[in-house]
Amino acid sequence: MYRGREGQWAFVLHRLSGVALALFLLLHVIDISLVMFGPEGPFNAFLAFYHQWPFRVGLVLVMAAVVYHAFNGLRIILMDFTEWGVKYQGALWYGALGATTAVGIPVLWKIVPEILGIA
Amino acid sequence: MASAPKTYQAARATYGASGELVWWVFMRISGLLLVFLVFGHLFFNNIQIDAGTIDFAYVANRLSQPGVKIYDTFLLAFAMLHGINGLRYSIEDHVRKPGRRFWTKVVVFSLAGIVFVLGTMTLWAFSYDEMGAAVRALD
Numbered sequence: 121m122y123r124g125r126e127g128q129w130a131f132v133l134h135r136l137s138g139v140a141l142a143l144f145l146l147l148h149v150i151d152i153s154l155v156m157f158g159p160e161g162p163f164n165a166f167l168a169f170y171h172q173w174p175f176r177v178g179l180v181l182v183m184a185a186v187v188y189h190a191f192n193g194l195r196i197i198l199m200d201f202t203e204w205g206v207k208y209q210g211a212l213w214y215g216a217l218g219a220t221t222a223v224g225i226p227v228l229w230k231i232v233p234e235i236l237g238i239a
Numbered sequence: 240m241a242s243a244p245k246t247y248q249a250a251r252a253t254y255g256a257s258g259e260l261v262w263w264v265f266m267r268i269s270g271l272l273l274v275f276l277v278f279g280h281l282f283f284n285n286i287q288i289d290a291g292t293i294d295f296a297y298v299a300n301r302l303s304q305p306g307v308k309i310y311d312t313f314l315l316a317f318a319m320l321h322g323i324n325g326l327r328y329s330i331e332d333h334v335r336k337p338g339r340r341f342w343t344k345v346v347v348f349s350l351a352g353i354v355f356v357l358g359t360m361t362l363w364a365f366s367y368d369e370m371g372a373a374v375r376a377l378d
Binding site for chain 1: 360
């Protein structure tokens with residue numbers, strides 16, 4: 121397997137997170153659309169199903185994908201529209217990873233106790 | 240595509256006046272907007288509250304607010320266009336056989352069309368004021 125440097129990993133993660141988010145978006149719009157069936161419809165039962173811990177962990181992974189994709193997307197915009205973006209793309213990628221971690225830690229601090237039921 | 244163009248000038252040179260240049264620019268503009276729209280969406284529904292408590296009453300209450308409907312309409316439109324165009328890039332890169340590529344796109348675009356209509360209906364076709372009142376009447 122070819123092991124590239126930062127740029128390749130940035131691309132692979134951007135592609136994987138992007139495809140995952142697009143598929144999640146389709147699923148998410150479909151599940152929220154169940155609200156159209158009204159208060160006596162299947163919405164509450166469906167949501168209770170999704171509140172089980174494996175799905176909540178999945179939701180945390182979706183959020184991680186969002187945050188990485190957002191910060192790496194900003195890196196791509198800087199690479200495309202500034203004179204210096206491409207030159208510093210490696211450093212910018214570490215910046216994107218750092219920003220993802222910086223946002224991720226307080227989010228996990230808030231949500232993990234909810235999932236464990238000790239909030 | 241072998242490798243994506245890295246600058247706006249390179250994108251112009253590669254795509255010329257074709258629709259691909261428009262999509263290339265759209266992905267960057269919508270991407271920047273989505274950073275704010277999606278972060279806001281996650282903040283409202285996962286940070287301000289415990290997402291594990293979301294139920295019909297919560298969603299109906301949100302969807303009865305005009306501001307939320309408009310916010311979510313922009314979110315839906317930009318996220319769908321950005322996401323489905325991204326899926327199209329991925330299909331064109333990874334699904335190599337022409338026939339299979341064509342049918343993969345047919346399935347993805349059809350599904351996306353249905354989901355977009357479903358999402359727009361969810362936002363605009365019903366009065367959740369009345370539905371929310373019905374829920375409160377149950378309590």
